[in-house]
Amino acid sequence: MLPFKLVYSDGYYLPIGQHVFPAEKYRRIRDRLLAGGVAEARDILQPEPATDQDILLVHKPEYVKKLKTGTLSPREEMELEVPYSRDLVEAFWLSAGGSILAARHALSDGLAINIGGGFHHAFPDHGEGFCMIHDVAVAIRRLQRDDKIRTAMTVDCDVHQGNGTAAIFAGTRTASEPLPSVATSTLNTRAAETETKMRGAHAGDVFTISLHQHNNYPQYKPRSSIDVDLPDGIGDEDYLAWLDNALSSGLRQFEPDLLCYIAGADPYREDQLGGLSLSIEGLKKRDELVFRVARARDIPVMVTYAGGYARNVEDTVTIHCNTVIAAKEVFASKS
Numbered sequence: 001m002l003p004f005k006l007v008y009s010d011g012y013y014l015p016i017g018q019h020v021f022p023a024e025k026y027r028r029i030r031d032r033l034l035a036g037g038v039a040e041a042r043d044i045l046q047p048e049p050a051t052d053q054d055i056l057l058v059h060k061p062e063y064v065k066k067l068k069t070g071t072l073s074p075r076e077e078m079e080l081e082v083p084y085s086r087d088l089v090e091a092f093w094l095s096a097g098g099s100i101l102a103a104r105h106a107l108s109d110g111l112a113i114n115i116g117g118g119f120h121h122a123f124p125d126h127g128e129g130f131c132m133i134h135d136v137a138v139a140i141r142r143l144q145r146d147d148k149i150r151t152a153m154t155v156d157c158d159v160h161q162g163n164g165t166a167a168i169f170a171g172t173r174t175a176s177e178p179l180p181s182v183a184t185s186t187l188n189t190r191a192a193e194t195e196t197k198m199r200g201a202h203a204g205d206v207f208t209i210s211l212h213q214h215n216n217y218p219q220y221k222p223r224s225s226i227d228v229d230l231p232d233g234i235g236d237e238d239y240l241a242w243l244d245n246a247l248s249s250g251l252r253q254f255e256p257d258l259l260c261y262i263a264g265a266d267p268y269r270e271d272q273l274g275g276l277s278l279s280i281e282g283l284k285k286r287d288e289l290v291f292r293v294a295r296a297r298d299i300p301v302m303v304t305y306a307g308g309y310a311r312n313v314e315d316t317v318t319i320h321c322n323t324v325i326a327a328k329e330v331f332a333s334k335s
C-alpha cells in the first residue's frame with residue numbers, strides 16, 4: 001500500500017478524437033501502476049466533479065456560461081485547440097474535482113497525486129493549449145476558501161510556460177532584486193550559462209514558479225513569481241541545477257502551506273511538442289528533487305500531470321508512473 005493517495009477516474013479521458021494529446025494516458029498510467037504492483041486498488045480515490053461554485057472561484061461567469069451552454073465563438077474554440085463537447089466540459093470539471101480531492105489529501109498525508117489535471121494554460125476568461133479549466137488554481141482557491149490553507153506555491157515543470165497560472169495569481173507586483181544565478185560550477189555547458197534567464201517578482205498569496213523552454217508556446221509569457229527561461233536542448237544536469245536554484249530561491253522568499261507540483265512529461269527529449277533533452281531517468285530525478293525539498297521542509301505536495309507527447313506514448317506513461325515511484329521512494333522512508 002502506498003503511503004499516500006492517488007486520485008483517478010475513467011472520466012478523465014478527454015473525448016477529443018485523434019489528437020497529439022494522448023487522452024488515454026490516464027487509464028494507461030492507472031493500469032500500469034496496478035499491474036506492476038506499484039499501487040493497489042485501495043490506494044486510488046475516485047473524485048467528484050468540482051461544483052460550478054468551485055470553478056467560479058477562478059473563472060469568469062461569462063466564460064463558464066459559454067462552456068455550459070456550448071456557446072464559445074469559433075475563435076475561442078480554436079484557441080482551446082481541442083474540439084468542444086459537453087463531455088469535454090464534464091471531463092474538465094471532474095479533473096478540477098480531482099485536484100481539489102488530491103490537495104485535501106496532500107494536507108493530511110503529506111502528498112497526493114492526481115493522475116490527471118495540470119491544465120496550466122487555462123485563464124479566468126478563456127481556455128487555450130488543450131486547457132479549458134485551471135484545475136490547480138481551482139483547488140488552491142477552494143482550499144483557501146475552506147480555510148485549509150492561506151498560501152500556496154506552484155512548481156511548474158511542464159516544458160511549456162504556465163501562462164494561465166501566472167495570469168490567475170498575478171496580483172500586484174513590484175520587480176524584485178535580480179535573482180542569484182546558478183553557480184557556474186554546477187553547469188556543464190556554456191550555452192546554459194549564457195542563455196538561461198531566471199527572472200522574478202512576487203506579490204500575493206500564491207507564489208508561482210515555472211521552468212520551461214523559452215522558444216516554445218506560449219509566445220507571450222505573463223510573469224510568474226519566478227520564470228526560468230531555458231534554452232533549447234538543455235539536458236538533465238543543467239535542468240536539475242536550475243530547478244534546485246529556483247526552488248531554493250522561491251522558498252527563501254515564500255513559505256507555502258501547500259506546494260502544487262505540475263509534473264509535465266514533455267521536457268523529455270523524445271517529446272513531439274517540446275525542445276528540451278531530458279532523459280526518462282533525469283525526469284525521475286526531477287520529481288525526486290521536488291519531493292525531497294518539500295519533505296525536508298514539511299510542505300504538503302499535490303501533484304498533477306499536465307502535458308506529455310512522446311513519440312511513443314508508452315514513454316509518456318513511464319514518465320508519469322515514475323512520478324508515483326519517486327514519491328513512494330521519498331515518502332516511504334522515515335524522515
Ligand SMILES: [Zn+2]
Pocket residue numbers: 158159160264266306307308
Ligand atoms: Zn506542456
